[in-house]
Every structure is written in structure tokens, then in C-alpha cells.
Amino acid sequence: MTTSSETWLEQLHDHGYRVTAARRAVVDTVFGTTHALTPSEVYDTARKKYRALGLVTVYRTLEKLEELHLIQRVHQPMGCQAFIAAGIGHQHLLLCQQCGQVEFFEGDDLDTLTKSIARKTGYQIQEHWLQLFGLCTNCK
Amino acid sequence: MTTSSETWLEQLHDHGYRVTAARRAVVDTVFGTTHALTPSEVYDTARKKYRALGLVTVYRTLEKLEELHLIQRVHQPMGCQAFIAAGIGHQHLLLCQQCGQVEFFEGDDLDTLTKSIARKTGYQIQEHWLQLFGLCTNCK
DNA sequence: TTCCTTACTGAAAATCATTTTCAATAAGTA
DNA sequence: TACTTATTGAAAATGATTTTCAGTAAGGAA
Ligand SMILES: [Mn+2]
Ligand SMILES: [Mn+2]
Ligand SMILES: [Zn+2]
Ligand SMILES: [Zn+2]
Numbered sequence A, B: 001m002t003t004s005s006e007t008w009l010e011q012l013h014d015h016g017y018r019v020t021a022a023r024r025a026v027v028d029t030v031f032g033t034t035h036a037l038t039p040s041e042v043y044d045t046a047r048k049k050y051r052a053l054g055l056v057t058v059y060r061t062l063e064k065l066e067e068l069h070l071i072q073r074v075h076q077p078m079g080c081q082a083f084i085a086a087g088i089g090h091q092h093l094l095l096c097q098q099c100g101q102v103e104f105f106e107g108d109d110l111d112t113l114t115k116s117i118a119r120k121t122g123y124q125i126q127e128h129w130l131q132l133f134g135l136c137t138n139c140k
Numbered sequence C: 001t002t003c004c005t006t007a008c009t010g011a012a013a014a015t016c017a018t019t020t021t022c023a024a025t026a027a028g029t030a
Numbered sequence D: 001t002a003c004t005t006a007t008t009g010a011a012a013a014t015g016a017t018t019t020t021c022a023g024t025a026a027g028g029a030a
Helices: A006-016 A021-031 A039-046 A055-067 A111-121 B003-014 B022-033 B038-047 B055-067 B111-121
Strands: A071-076 A081-085 A092-096 A103-104 A124-135 B071-076 B079-085 B093-094 B102-105 B123-134
Touching: A006 A021, A006 A055, A006 A111, A021 A039, A021 A055, A021 A081, A039 A081, A039 B123, A055 A081, A071 A092, A081 B003, A103 B111, A111 A124, A111 B102, A111 B123, A124 B071, A124 B111, B003 B055, B022 B038, B022 B055, B022 B079, B038 B079, B055 B071, B055 B079, B071 B093, B111 B123
Parallel strands: A092 A124, B093 B123
Antiparallel strands: A071 A081, A092 A103, A124 B123, B071 B079, B093 B102
């Protein structure tokens, strides 16, 4: 199961969107990074692949990629405008506080907790956000 | 142990900040709500208590309250500019997806998980964000 | 391949939230 | 009460994101 940025372009195409040079540049950029990127960072990097790219197109493309669940927004204390390739299935993020590297992990089990909280509060719990912060092997 | 918004005003005072009518209005507003409020929502509500209030002062007061850890930012899919009175000690948020009501809970135990992830990834894990979403008793 | 419809583009303008500037005001201490 | 200076709201500035628009090109149909 090898995935490449072509997969994303195919998905865009399958949903009636056109595959353009500008979108290729944005898709390649976001697909191939292990750091959450802001629109402006995507712009800077993608413009090295496609000089004529406009920042507006970056915003528009990120919007579509998010809509197709190919990327996801990364929330951080410093800001919440960064994006990363979405995890597959039920996964959560682990972020390096020093260099911003992003890892996914799975295997969290919050059933006991959520059932207990549901009972105590009367809420019907539907989803959860979990995110770990730390230092990566390079930074620690 | 009864706390009132006076506590917050005292804290402001103890940190060398002045207690003004504008700040009273903001503090009263944020202290006494069970919903996360945006600066603009705080403004609208607080202006009912103090008509002359300026939006700028809302921003400035929220900034100070956050700095003193009396309020905390609430991250949501729709936006991350809302604030709520901070929980005491190690607590997490439970949000109603329908009406926006906020509850705190504690008693999560992520030690096993974080140790396991630390071992697998090599990261030194330092903190975590956990947030539950659901429907409150009124909304479900 | 060529044609044709229309989605997509980047530039510029508009909008929106937040921050800065500034002169007047008032909190809090002496 | 007097005085220092933090705080105020209005207005201007900033910065990020969105909208507008006329030209361009993707990609299905012929
Ligand atoms: Mn989970
Ligand atoms: Mn916890
Ligand atoms: Zn790192
Ligand atoms: Zn509710």
C-alpha cells in the first residue's frame, strides 16, 4: 500500500475538481511534510515548485483538501492555522514542542473514561480530541 | 470555598493592575458563564453592565486574565478564539456540540498510554490536551 | 485532435479580527 | 487632597483571510 500525492490529485479529480499546476504544487508540498504548515508556509514552499502560484490558491486548495479529509488542522498553543496530512482511521497527534515535528499514534482507549464522565455529567459523549506534546528524539 | 468575580479582581490588583469599571464588567461577564465566549461576545454582554466599554479593553482584559491563568482559551472545530473560566488543577473540557455549554472533568489517566507512545516513538512526552464533545442533558 | 464549457487562476480590492497609537481620564497610594 | 502613571476608548494601522473579476486552461465531448 504505497500512497503518493497522486492519490490526492485523483481524489480531487474524482470529486469534480480539476488538477492544475497550482494544485499539484500545493498538494506535493503538504503531502510530503512531517511538520504542520501554515498557508503562508505552504505558499513559500510550493512556489519553489510553481513560481506563478498565488497565495489565494493555496487557501482555496487547502480548503478543498480539508473538505476531502486529506489534510487536517493542527491546534497548538501558538496558533491553529496549520495543516498536516490527515491520519488514516482513528489516530491522534504527537507534536514536538521544539521543532514542530508531527507524529500520529493510535491505540488510545478512552471508553472507560468517557463512560464514567457520561454517567457523572449526563452528557452523551460523541467524540474526543487528544493530543500529546513533547520532545522528539532529535530535540530532547 | 465560595469564589466570586471579586477574587479575580483581587488577583488583578495583587499583580499591580488597577480595578476599573471596564474590567469589572469584563470579569463579571466571563466569570459567570458556562459557555465559551469570544471577545466580541464578551463585549456585547459586558456592555450591558458598562455602556462606555470599548472592544479594545475587552481584548486587553482577556489577555491579562489569561496571563493570570484565570481564563483559558477553548479550541473548537469552528474556531479557537473563545474563552472560559479556567479549571482548577488538572482538568479537561467537555463541550456540548449543540449549545456550546462547557463542563470540566478530571480523573483521566493517560500514563499507560503516554509511556507506551513514548517508548514506540522515542519522544519525551510532556503534556497532553484532551477534550470531549457531546450533547448535554438539555440538548440530547 | 479540436472545440467548448466552465472551473480555476492570480491580482487587486474588500473584509474582518486584532493590535497599536494617542491624548484624556481616573485608580490608588502617599 | 495631590500626584504619578496605568488605563481608557476612538481612530488608525496591521495582518490574515475572503471576495471580486476578467483572463486562462482543464478535460469531457465531438
Ligand atoms: Mn482516540
Ligand atoms: Mn489529563
Ligand atoms: Zn523536535
Ligand atoms: Zn447543550
